[in-house]
Amino acid sequence: MVDLPQPFTVLAPMQEVTDLPFWKTLMQCGGGADLYITEYFRVHIHSTLEKDILASLLQNPTGRPAIAQMIGQDVAEMRRTAAALLEHEEVAGIDINLGCPAPVVCSKQAGGGLLRDLEQVHRLLGGLREQCGERWFTVKTRVGFESEEEFGELLEVFARHEIDMLSVHGRTVRERYQTPVHVDVVRTAVERLACPVVANGNVVDVATGQSYLRQTEAAGLMVGRGAIRNPWIFPQLRAAFSGQEPEPVERRQLLNYILILWEETARARVEFRQGFEEKKHVQKMKRYLNYIIAGLDDDFEFRMKRSREKEELFALLHDFLDNDEHVPALPPERSKLFCGFRELL
Incomplete structure (x- = not known):
């Protein structure tokens, strides 16, 4: 190796x-x-x-x-x-x-x-x-x-x-x-x-x-x-x-990450699937968003899961994430996506 x-x-x-x-x-x-x-x-x-x-x-x-x-x-x-x-x-x-x-x-x-x-x-x-x-x-x-x-x-x-x-x-x-x-x-x-x-x-x-x-x-x-x-x-x-203090993540950085991910996944869909359907891509993005926004805000998560159009989803993302508030280091303990991590601490 x-x-x-x-x-x-x-x-x-x-x-x-x-x-x-x-x-x-x-x-x-x-x-x-x-x-x-x-x-x-x-x-x-x-x-x-x-x-x-x-x-x-x-x-x-x-x-x-x-x-x-x-x-x-x-x-x-x-x-x-x-x-x-x-x-x-x-x-x-x-x-x-x-x-x-x-x-x-x-x-x-x-x-x-x-x-x-x-x-x-x-x-x-x-x-x-x-x-x-x-x-x-x-x-x-x-x-x-x-x-x-x-x-x-x-x-x-x-x-x-x-x-x-x-x-x-x-x-x-x-x-x-x-x-x-x-x-x-x-x-x-x-x-x-x-x-x-x-x-x-x-x-x-x-x-x-x-x-x-x-x-x-x-x-x-x-x-x-x-x-x-x-x-x-x-x-x-x-x-x-290396003994350094990790930098915290701001919600605005999270928003930028999601926007980059949208563009990269959309580009790949065109290249490998020979087509792009916006509504299907919104659903694809939810596979990531379920992990990304877990625990940030119940109303945010509820509305994200029910969004169907890109315009609706992006407006929601900007409303909740376009600020400098820090993202919690840990996901919610009761999340079905992140179970049992508390035992490591």
Whole structure:
């Protein structure tokens, strides 16, 4: 692996959310993470490389390494797809998704569903490690399917392969995003594996990130939902790592971030979808806004969710965000989108 800061930060892959437009937006909001992992390429017998996901690798705007994530369960097809990806020198390596908790994914014995079949995990890891050669081979996992007590056996499988990095979302597949993370389980991975371990889950601000690192001694942090809510979290974390006080975020900065994100996502929609429908794009933006404005103002959130037109949405955003009031560092504790982070503090 190339040299990374210690500790380092990683943008978590979130399907149809942390995509190329989001990467471009991060670069305009403080500089982004130290390492990037793409949304997953779906792998099956008829699969081809999704052009929009591949573009995030070939047009990588970050100046940092980017790893291609894949999701699937057939060893031959996964190797075929990895080989196609590795033809591109821009691809720093391959990551296998063993953590997605979506029922439609798990029912196909992929993502987090694979944690129910450790022999197949072993076969996949062996086949992909060989396929990657000198390039990075990394894994993103949950701590188990039903229970965190499954993690010991899973670590035994990981230890049999030369993994270059393990990202551990500190919840089980069944827990999805609704519980505190199992900090002690993540620490076990740090203690037992030779490769760098990255702690993932419930990093919503600098304090939760620093606490997660301190309790696990992980090599780095992976941030997803917290980065959507606050794209400045990566430079804030870097400042904290070097002993500096992170700068607070003003609502006006949040407004500018949303406007940039609108433009970048709209541009990508034209490029990869060959068309642009304003109402559909308003709905696309709500996927981000649900995270961004959670807890800022109940009336704001209520009206945002019911907006249908760009003009209506933008007027609302300017009314509530065009001021220098500071954005709270933490999201609301009772939010369904941010659950259990208080346990890290």
